[in-house]
Amino acid sequence: MKLKSITIENFRGYQDKTTIDFNDLTVLVGKNDIGKSTVLEALDIFFNDGKGLIKLDKNDVNIHGRSNNNNDIIITATFSDIPNQVIIDETNVTQLDKEYLLNENGELEIEKTFKNGITTASALKVCINAKHPSNADCNNLLLKKNADLKKNVEALGLSCDKTKNAEMRRAIWEHYNANLQLENVKIDVSSKDGDIKSVWTKLQSYLPYYSLFQSDRKNSDGDDEVQDPLKEAVKQIMTDESLRDTLNSVAEKVRAKLQEVSDLTLEKLKEMNPEIASSLHPNVPSTESLKWADVFKGLSISGDEDIPINKRGSGVKRLILLNFFRAEAERRKLASNNPSIIYAIEEPETSQHKEHQKLLIAALKSLSKESNTQILLTTHSSDVVKSLDFSNLRLLLSNEQKTVINIVDANFLPYPSLNEVNYIAFNDASVEYHNELYGYIQLVAMEEDDKYSYEKDFDKWLVSKGCCQSKKWTKEKNGSEKTMDFTLQTYIRNSIHHPENDKNAIFTEDELRNSIIKMTQIITDIRSNINNG
Secondary structure (H helix, E strand, O other): OEEEEEEEEOEOOEOOOEEEEOOOEEEEEOOOOOOHHHHHHHHHHHHHOOEOOOEOOHHHEOHHHHHOOOOEEEEEEEEEOOOOOEEEEOOEEEOOOOOOOOOOOOOEEEEEEEEOOOOOOOOEEEEEEEEEEOOOOOOOHHHOOHHHHHHHHHHHOOOOOOOOHHHHHHHHHHHOHHHOOEEEEEEEOOOOOOOHHHHHHHHHOOOOEEEEEOOOOOOOOOOOOOOOHHHHHHHHHOOOHHHHHHHHHHHHHHHHHHHHHHHHHHHHHHHHOHHHHHOOOOOOOOHHHOOHHHHHOOOOOEOHHHOEHHHOOHHHHHHHHHHHHHHHHHHHHHOOOOOOEEEEEEOOOOOOOHHHHHHHHHHHHHHHOOOOEEEEEEEOOHHHHHOOOHHHEEEEEEEOOEEEEEEOOOOOOOOOOHHHHHHHHHOOOOHHHHHHHHHHHHHHHHHHOHHHHOHHHHHHHHHHOOOOOEEEEEEEEOOEEEEEEEEHHHHHHHHHHOOOOOOOOOOOHHHHHHHHHHHHHHHHHHHHHHHOO
């Protein structure tokens, strides 16, 4: 399965429903404290029920929601690439579409509600949102036990295998095919009736494994050292079904031996004291209850003199992480059957110089192309943004104290400009963006009159559009100096294109920013005039 989207409601800064769409490589960009990390942490809470790396508590409830007596955090994830069949048990094989457990788009939509921000079993409600029969004669079949389904089948005179609940449900639904009355409903998977609980238990094994790597925030020996990639690797390795079967086989043999020793001990005890023996019974843990990942709890990458990774500098930790993902890209490329996994990484550029950043992003892009692999990132790096495609980016903006998440599209320019994304997301006023704006405006002016292709005439056109700030530009021509008054926009453009001219002061950061602001205003006016006819 692959994660298609997540919808967050009443969680931290997200009061209203906010949906984020994902693809194989998705990068969240925006200013500080806009809610990028919140998205990744909401996913950790969804996949681990608030008991994973991110611990959920009542303070995570949106403050405005709480003031309106809304104390429920709701996180909904939608998945595509649904498995062809789900094996509930050895004799009960079914398909999610045949069970009407998919939404109107043919996707699996799982909604988790955390009442009062609490993660106890009683406070967590899990539902599958699906296009499901609402006809009272066939709307609760997933909640019916085998005996009840048999009664239905026999009453309707249907022919099917009565030992398999999935086939009986299918027969009943086919009988009412013309009158199923399909509607969007919430199916509570926590019910212990029928097969829905078993379906949900099995479905969880098909969901992607979610691995969150946060920025360097932890450094105590007792912390979950998420910066150590080997610990995450253990969890991922343990999702391999064939490996689990092998370990369970070993565990079952150990459990049988323990049971044998326990039984023999009690038999001998009966010979000496029957009364005590009768009050005792062996309590050997089931194979399913064993946590194999805990066997490797002490696993870590250590350096000289066994200094653990969480005691090393930020740069070293990130360098190890960088090469973990490079190795993962190669390993998953060679693997024949990769389990679904989502790597979520906060600010991968942290503590790395540009060359290492380039290597890491290249590795992550390569990794995202492998089967059953998705990469989610947050970044503050304009260089990272410029190494991506438009389709990879999600731009977070603040609108009336709410965070709006946009799929990035061309705004001012008629082509996708990653420099524009950096300007909007990080207020990064770059000379490259200035060049793009200047060139686009000049093309617009030339559509009006060819004379504006000439620098002097185009500068007059800029003045007519309100570019009133002027600067003197000096250049040497035929052995003599010539000084002209230009708009700030043309002055900066000339400075960029003629770095060999040392007769003029370099423009300041404020001048560059002010020039960009003015050009974006001009383009906004142009677009407005076009839209108004």
